[in-house]
Amino acid sequence: MKIAIVILGQQNSGKSTTLRYLVNTYTRKDLSLLRYGWQQLEPFDEIMMLKLHSYFIPASPSETNYKLVDRFKDLGYTPEILFVAEQTDGRHRESTFQFLKENDYRVLKFPLSNEFGEGIWDRFKKNTEEEEKKLNDRTQEIIAKLKEEIKAVLV
Helix, strand or coil, X not given: CEEXXXXXXXXXXXXXXXXXXXXXXXXXXXXXXXXXXXXXECCCCCCCCCCEEEEEEXXXXXXXXXXXXXXXXXXXXXXXXXXXXXXXXXXXXXXXXXXXXXXXXXXXXXXXXXXXXXXXXXECCCCCHHHHHHHHHHHHHHHHHHHHHHHHHHC
């Protein structure tokens, strides 16, 4: 089973910030910058030693002009759990989703709104309590959906 968590949004909408917050929360790190690569997530409070070896791509293929097919050709294989940011109307959006389909990923999409609002997926003002709350709520929802997918396979 392969799972891809895709954070969709416009440029500077909070895609990378959401992924960095998730990594900081579930690795107990305090990264100011999240780079692409492997992270060991610890999302299961009930099983402290269980870690999810996950690959992160916080800068979208459309922004970096580095398609997923090329990135993983260089790596030599595809990860079981992949977190990727992608632009809503990005030039490589279609190839990103095509790659995920061709490689049998179960895709969980989390679209960010480009408007300010009350919802957790709406934009927020930087360095506010609102930012912290929305990032925390986003992270909780993403991990809850990921856990559901994993448990569905195990049970």
